[in-house]
Amino acid sequence: MTVKIGIWVPSYAWNLSDGGEQAHRVKRLKDYIVRCEELGFDVWDIDHLLTAPGLYGNAWLEPLSVLTYAAALTEKVMLGTGILVLPLRNPVLLAKEIATLSQLSNDRYIFGVGPGWDPKEFESVGTRISERGRRTDEIIAAVRELLTKDSASFEGEFYSFRDVTIEPRPMKHPEVWVSGGSRVPDENFHDRDFMPKSVLNRIANADAWLSRCSGTQDRLLRDWETVQNHVESSGKPRDAVRFAHCNFIQLSPGKTRAQALEEQRAHAVRAFGTHRSYEHLQECYLLGEIDHQLGRLKELAGHGMDYVVLGPLTDALDQLDFIAEHLQPELNR
Template sequence: MRVGLHALGIGDGARPEIVRAVARAAEAHGFGRLWVGEHVVMVDTPVSRYPYSDDGRIAVPADADWLDPLLTLAFAAAVTDRIGLATGVLLLPEHNPVVVAKQAATLDVLSAGRFTLGVGIGWSADEFTALGVPFAGRGRRTEEYLAAIRTLWRQDTATFEGEFTRFSEVRVNPKPVRDRRIPVVMGGNGDAALRRAATVADGWYGFNLSAAEAVERAAVLAGHRAERNRPADDFGVAVALTDGDPELLPGLARAGVTEVVVVAAPPATPDEATRWVAGLADRWLTPARA
């Protein structure tokens, strides 16, 4: 069982000295990946319900600093050597897929192949409006953008024709390090997200789930994978828990979970942040390795 850490990019975790301290300490203590999420804009009074809490509200204040995830991970890559790096998640339909292909491959090259592209379809209608992107059809847009991005990674001279994007005989370099591929993880807890993960992704990231919910969702996901002949040995299942307890790890592993992601906010100084990561490692990594 791998243990990841989702702690950077927001509030105190958006400050460069904290990003540096947490990234280095997480690598030194053996965390598997650093995850960073995204919102391009926040609003004081959202029209959309946040899907990952019981009350429909996101816990992050609208006026908090929230760093761009790809730039944050590039900074983390520069101060580390081994730890994995993942967007958790990039809201793909809000972006130009040609630009994302370029940025993701650049980060993969600069990190020597440590990057995982986690994507989601988004939930905030306010955010889509601010960016001038239609909220409706964002699931289809996400799937098409992934196909376009993979085409750009795979082909020297790439051509793509879709509903939302098209290009002809373009070159986008560099290419990803690992056989022109970057693993893609699909976020989202609903049935449509699980079907989408099993169909177009290399893994799934479930967020703010109880352990019981994670087991149930993993079982549904396994059914979708079986229908599509997607074996478990090349498909990652990562979950961030609301009732995080290391004693739950064996049961989650039996359910097919391959990574538990610890979601927490770091303290305000580098020394405190370093000790904080060490405490998380003591709590989570020893049981995970048992």
């Protein structure tokens, strides 16, 4: 069993009024990225354009900008967006940003993408959430054209361009890792308790499925079986698409389950808000004692997961050391 670890870095966009506090957070982000490089953890960043009261307690800094910053601080680790909400973006501008990041990072970028879920984000940029899947597919296709061809042209439902050349282009197109999965239905959002065929097709044409942490472990494993079956039905080997997972975590070494959950409660509420109960958060995210957290990760690895992106709920550097000490050796036996 070999599971590569990436880390969601703490690019929190807290509503700060104290300039000194802001400087401290930027310094901590820098230290965090450098420590990831030292420990061999890939650097990933989250994309949330706006705050989502009751669901997330904060927004995050713009991810491609953060990863460009990370490229200057690192030399070896991969840099990934987990995930980039594609329907909020213009494909030509996005292709230029990716080309720039790829140039400055020596082609270390992983193009982690998804359709998003927050209606307000779509409204704020003049699109509609009902279009998110179709826009996502068009942008993936358009960006691929732009990053692989001179005088690229594209004609779609939402985006069109002719004879556009992006320079300098990456030496190779970044791997495309696609999110998506079933989720406990919520009347306020457009989530379903199944995986639509359009999502499965998107995953089957990608390099990896970046499964998200928005449901139970059983639902996640059910989704992976669905993905494999769909990949096979499309004429490809079941393992043609890599199984990756992203999840938030907070480690509490030496604590019992009750002690760990009590210690982690305030961090979880600050990060996720109060829309969901703490019990629900425990089902979705990697909370609790280390044996429980490791058990969940090993179960996923037993079903084929070979990459995990972990997001500590605080920017404390000791969380990275805890992951290196308690998780990394057990996931690489």
